[in-house]
Amino acid sequence: MLKWIDERLGAAHWARKGLKKVFPDHWSFLLGEIALFCFIILLLTGTYLTLFYRPDAAPVIYEGPYEPLRGREMSAAYESVLRLSYEVRAGLVMRQIHHWAALVFVAAIVAHMVRVFFTGAFRKPREINWMVGVTLLVLAIGMGFTGYSLPDDLLSGTGLRIAYSAVISIPFVGPYLGFLVFGGEFPTEGIISRLFVLHVMLLPAAVIALIGVHLGVLWRQKHTQFAGKGRTERNVVGKSFWPQQFFKSFGLMLLTGAALALLGGLVQINAVWNYGPFDASAVSAPSQPDWYVGWLEGAIRLFPAFEPTIFGVTIPSMFIPGVVIPGIGFTVLALWPFIEQRVTNDRALHNILDNPRDRPARSAIGVGGILYVALLTIAGGNDVLALTFNVPIEAMVWFLRIGLFVIPVLGGFITYKVCTELQSSGARPARRKRGTRLRRNAEGGFEEVPSDSHS
Amino acid sequence: MRPARWIYASFVVSMLGSLGLVAYYLIGESAQVEGVLLGLALGGMGVGVIGWATRLMDVPTVTEEHDTLESDDSAVEQTEDMVGQDAVTRRKMLLRLAAGASATLGAALAIPALSLGPRPGQSLEQTKWTSGARLVDRFGDPQRPEDIPLNGIKTVFPFGYEGEADSQTVVIKIDPELLDLPEGREDWAPEGCVAFSKICTHAGCPVGLYRAAAKQLLCPCHQSTFDVTTGCTPVFGPAARPLPQLPMDVDESGFLVATGDFQEPVGPSFWNMDTE
Amino acid sequence: MLVGTTALATTLYFSGASTAQEGHSLEVAEIATMSQTDEVPDGQELFEASCSTCHGPEGQGTDNGPSLEGVGEASADFQLRTGRMPLANSGQAVRKDPAFSDEKIDALVDYVGTLGDGPEIPEVDLEGASLVDGQALFIENCAACHGATGSGGAVGNQALAPSLTAASEVEIAEAIITGPGQMPPFDFADAQLNDIVNFVVYLREEPRPGGADIGGIGPVPEGFVAWFVGLGSLLLISRLIGSKRKADAEDAA
Numbered sequence: 001m002l003k004w005i006d007e008r009l010g011a012a013h014w015a016r017k018g019l020k021k022v023f024p025d026h027w028s029f030l031l032g033e034i035a036l037f038c039f040i041i042l043l044l045t046g047t048y049l050t051l052f053y054r055p056d057a058a059p060v061i062y063e064g065p066y067e068p069l070r071g072r073e074m075s076a077a078y079e080s081v082l083r084l085s086y087e088v089r090a091g092l093v094m095r096q097i098h099h100w101a102a103l104v105f106v107a108a109i110v111a112h113m114v115r116v117f118f119t120g121a122f123r124k125p126r127e128i129n130w131m132v133g134v135t136l137l138v139l140a141i142g143m144g145f146t147g148y149s150l151p152d153d154l155l156s157g158t159g160l161r162i163a164y165s166a167v168i169s170i171p172f173v174g175p176y177l178g179f180l181v182f183g184g185e186f187p188t189e190g191i192i193s194r195l196f197v198l199h200v201m202l203l204p205a206a207v208i209a210l211i212g213v214h215l216g217v218l219w220r221q222k223h224t225q226f227a228g229k230g231r232t233e234r235n236v237v238g239k240s241f242w243p244q245q246f247f248k249s250f251g252l253m254l255l256t257g258a259a260l261a262l263l264g265g266l267v268q269i270n271a272v273w274n275y276g277p278f279d280a281s282a283v284s285a286p287s288q289p290d291w292y293v294g295w296l297e298g299a300i301r302l303f304p305a306f307e308p309t310i311f312g313v314t315i316p317s318m319f320i321p322g323v324v325i326p327g328i329g330f331t332v333l334a335l336w337p338f339i340e341q342r343v344t345n346d347r348a349l350h351n352i353l354d355n356p357r358d359r360p361a362r363s364a365i366g367v368g369g370i371l372y373v374a375l376l377t378i379a380g381g382n383d384v385l386a387l388t389f390n391v392p393i394e395a396m397v398w399f400l401r402i403g404l405f406v407i408p409v410l411g412g413f414i415t416y417k418v419c420t421e422l423q424s425s426g427a428r429p430a431r432r433k434r435g436t437r438l439r440r441n442a443e444g445g446f447e448e449v450p451s452d453s454h455s
Numbered sequence: 456m457r458p459a460r461w462i463y464a465s466f467v468v469s470m471l472g473s474l475g476l477v478a479y480y481l482i483g484e485s486a487q488v489e490g491v492l493l494g495l496a497l498g499g500m501g502v503g504v505i506g507w508a509t510r511l512m513d514v515p516t517v518t519e520e521h522d523t524l525e526s527d528d529s530a531v532e533q534t535e536d537m538v539g540q541d542a543v544t545r546r547k548m549l550l551r552l553a554a555g556a557s558a559t560l561g562a563a564l565a566i567p568a569l570s571l572g573p574r575p576g577q578s579l580e581q582t583k584w585t586s587g588a589r590l591v592d593r594f595g596d597p598q599r600p601e602d603i604p605l606n607g608i609k610t611v612f613p614f615g616y617e618g619e620a621d622s623q624t625v626v627i628k629i630d631p632e633l634l635d636l637p638e639g640r641e642d643w644a645p646e647g648c649v650a651f652s653k654i655c656t657h658a659g660c661p662v663g664l665y666r667a668a669a670k671q672l673l674c675p676c677h678q679s680t681f682d683v684t685t686g687c688t689p690v691f692g693p694a695a696r697p698l699p700q701l702p703m704d705v706d707e708s709g710f711l712v713a714t715g716d717f718q719e720p721v722g723p724s725f726w727n728m729d730t731e
Numbered sequence: 732m733l734v735g736t737t738a739l740a741t742t743l744y745f746s747g748a749s750t751a752q753e754g755h756s757l758e759v760a761e762i763a764t765m766s767q768t769d770e771v772p773d774g775q776e777l778f779e780a781s782c783s784t785c786h787g788p789e790g791q792g793t794d795n796g797p798s799l800e801g802v803g804e805a806s807a808d809f810q811l812r813t814g815r816m817p818l819a820n821s822g823q824a825v826r827k828d829p830a831f832s833d834e835k836i837d838a839l840v841d842y843v844g845t846l847g848d849g850p851e852i853p854e855v856d857l858e859g860a861s862l863v864d865g866q867a868l869f870i871e872n873c874a875a876c877h878g879a880t881g882s883g884g885a886v887g888n889q890a891l892a893p894s895l896t897a898a899s900e901v902e903i904a905e906a907i908i909t910g911p912g913q914m915p916p917f918d919f920a921d922a923q924l925n926d927i928v929n930f931v932v933y934l935r936e937e938p939r940p941g942g943a944d945i946g947g948i949g950p951v952p953e954g955f956v957a958w959f960v961g962l963g964s965l966l967l968i969s970r971l972i973g974s975k976r977k978a979d980a981e982d983a984a
Contacts, residue, residue: 027969034965068930090489093486096942100957103953111962161660180568185621234521235518261493263961274879280661281610285884287676300693305689391889604915666888
């Protein structure tokens, strides 16, 4: 069969090259793959859902089996999600797998990004891939937001209201932009079908294209590797793509699917029937977005009531935390390779990865950044935390407002110290102790050998 | 290599899971069973494949040499020469005209985007409340002061606009002794009933939580807290503007009516709002 | 008391065995009534003993506790039956074991009911209640504090809108009418009240077709599960599949 293709495409040569391609096999290099596999599962389950979902805000009367809503007027979109959950066989498990996959997808992207950051894999020549990756993160968050807003339920509709307010808050263009995006003053009938177009057509197209670029660039540039025996800046040491790496990845994809299937069947998620159809004058508490928007929610909650009017222009109190801070944050993130290059003056090509301890400054900044985002995300659920730990909300807010500045700095400082300590002591705390044992040698004396050697 | 029976077993488990799922789909509906069977189907095969890959594929570690990414200087030069050849770069006037035409074409192609929505106009500054509009609940029933218990709260709309999002309003009945409203609003509170826009001035969520003993409205989204006795001035959280108060009176039949629209824009602030 | 009564009755039974049979049961009955009459709690006495320190000797209120004039039997019954009153410590009154027996609660409730003109204990009849109306009313009026699934929430300054899983049908109705603590009172028609109570009861046993409901409060626990269970298990699997050594063979020293 290969001959048939080869006669038409001349494939045999580059097929062989591809199958032979070497990939280093450290476990942390699999994180990006996990994200990719989550995306594939999202595509498959999402296609199934699209065949049943109706992106239509027109009112219908519910006649299905969920009793508390029978006879109620609701949008066709919401009704289709109820039908999918209660009347379509395997509909609920597909919906739940889809939603769990979305949560794990972004988590895997973040984990992968953290690995790339701490090992300096974004350095020349991989700045392009880093920027593509950050863009993919933003697109993934966008896909999640548009996706969970599609059911038009009370919880996601509240989130849409906040998004609308964020757009409106932009000086000079806010109200016009808000009305353009939503099709009028909130709430509009048109927003659901627009979110649908974004979620199933425009955003997936962008994500798929960028994943293609991301993998293509990786393929061309070859994967990075950790320093070690026989490894140089000019080679790659590992296992060839076929058969082992391919089968390991294929197996990992199946196991990712298995984990998501188990979650999708056993743990209820986004039970939209409880919230009821969206109603602009009602709200449920606690109200949070999905975790990957939690940092934005936290920023909006923590930012104080600062709303100045400068030269007749009001700066609404949600503009800075809702628009400016995320804008700055993602820009800094995307441009990080160049920022680091500026500071370190290192314009050499790097194919060998850093040990995080060898770059104490970068690691400290990384830990600080992670703590900052983590605290914002936690702040997004501050009312739930106040309930869990039985403290007043106000105390929780102040703790987080102050902690937001103190904890990342402290964490960065500690990281710096730990890195320099580990560097100078040469200790390898994560390495399993191999230990040594004494062995009698032929001359009658003793010698130390590694404890796992057999003789 | 040892046969590693668990690898064979995993594939069998997977097959059982898949067949089980096919059968169960036809007879049952539980998402839990579906999820577990699918998990076994995928997981069994995953474990089998990985077991095969890691235990049974005896693959050596190999080294692949990099070719330099960077092409040599002459190749770059040749490419640059080809891109920047005279036929393209010498025609300066044409290049400028082409650039201008591209930019204007971009604008022309982009302008239909303005059809996506109307201009805001006065929409953000007005609601459906007018002078004489009765306060009604969701079902259209007009409200009297007696219909609201002391320290109670009710969501109301202008008559004829039940459910209208921008006009959503809460009426709260408070002991009139406790009221300390801003100047000019003394007669906006018949029999201790005060009405405020329900749309939070921070991010627009309905301010539905009423702390009756403390006389505070709390918005569940970002915890902005408003003191009802002083006209819903913000006392905690990110909201910076008080909730606009609805001027209210009682008509001849004893029903609560508005005596005008809100005097500030309701909901979150925007750049050119009237802030007097 | 009860043991004593039984002992007394038993002793008398045996000691009175020689007397006529007819008189005998009457004796026991009399003794029984005598001990019951001794036990009828006096609401006013109980109030003065247990409640007047904070609420004043006539329930007019003090610096430590509000006036109970006009709060009605419904309010007293709710507070006492859910054990909120007597207050254990300063802060929000929360559900705990009632401090009084049912009879004493009844007596106290009767007494508080005489302090002015307040709502009586509502009669709840869930027969024919509408789940649909109940759901709509609940989302409109209750969900903002108690959550769409009735799991409760923080409402600022350490006040909590409690979870609705423990309250009895009457207690739910009483709370709605009287507005205890930071909760506002509501004035619903009887049918609407029954609808809401019916819905709250329904929420407890509502089927969870998707599996474990991990709290029923939405994205926060879902996020935790996604990271720790979802990604966590995949990270473990990755460590099993991939190599842990950064270098494949021995380190370059």
